[in-house]
Amino acid sequence: MRKLLLVLLLVPFIVLQAQIYEPQGLNMPGAYDGWSDPPTVANLASATQASGNLAVIAVGTRRYHTTFSVASSGADLIGGTYEFLFTSGPSSNYFTNKWGGTTVAMNTVQSYSFGAGTNNSITLTNGMWYTVNFADSGYKSTNAVFMETSAQPVTITNVSDNYSGAGNDVLVNITLSGAKSTEEHVFIRYTTDGWATSSFIEATGSGTDYSATIPGSDINGTADNSYYVMTTTFSSPTSDEADMETINLNNNSGTNYALPVELTSFTALTNAKAVTLKWNTATELNNFGFSIERKSVNSNWAKIGFVHGSGNSNSPKDYSYVDNTVSPGKYSYRLKQIDNNGTYKYSKIVEVNIGSPASYALDQNYPNPFNPSTTISYALPAGSNVKLVIYNSLGQEVRTLVNGFEAAGIHKINFNALNMTSGMYFYKIEAGSFTQVRKMILLK
16 A cells, blocks of 8 residues: 555656656667667767767757767668657666657657657658757657758857947858758847747858848847847748757857847936946947946036946846036936947936035045045035135145135045145135135155
């Protein structure tokens, strides 16, 4: 009774498991190798259980993937018609789980029944190569596809583009590992909405060099706008089955990468003294950095700073810049993202309003102690006649920094004491009825 109960408890766990138990992986035994399981052909054996080459791809549709060759001699298999199964199980019984009941139609996504009593059937032709994708749906019926090519499938060794900003066409250049077979197609798959939907453009070219253009109408320059390159035997791949219909792809080491820099946010925070800009990127490609530009009501765009980028990155990055040179008024900010090759694009524009300070104030100089320069800041809630004077420790006036009318706002004065001796000094402000004195130390 206990043994029967144990079996009843274990079986539902296996059947309901969300994916195939990866240490056991997937095998493809058949009449072509005397039903040896795991198969004696490495390309048909589990990568985890039998150190074969049938391995799982976890990006997109989780699937098992392999490629094998067929020839009268010197290949993985010899041409002919064979029965076979997809299997998964422990070393005590590799046939514990099986998928069958299908006669293979090449270049077609077909269904395979879990636990079926009949074997699958396949006809292989000498001189051909076969790429298999098996959807890992767990221990239940699923789909698989065999794609047939007259040569070993090519890989995509390099992808580059000339992305310059939203609304502009993007030319994507593609380098293949060699000349592709006549059955292979090269496509760019791209999305404008974070892969909720996608579109395909077939690349054209010859030899190892191919290219295609993504129209500017589909370039919105956001984190939801990205692409990758794939090869397939399907002349019209579909979004629903794109992963299953893929032989090889280039998606930047596992992540569908966006057009060079994905700027996910750009914000501005203000106080009476400064504006803090913050922005984030999801991924970066060839990113030299960001030029920070500012514009006021009475001025044109001007560069006020620069922040270096992260070059190439597949992980989120945070950036910030503090503009402490503002006075009361309205300002606009934008980022000019610059690639290492000199191309650039602009971010969206953010606007801020800087109000006048609520009260008079004289800030402590910074740095302090200093040598030989320091900055003195003061706040004026209204336009005032201002006098700012430096005194030595004996109370003698040594320098007048300001003596005249100043507008409301935050003001900064750079004081250079290059020709003065070390010691304690005082600085005093008089503005309207406001007076304040602070001390500072020159240390040479």
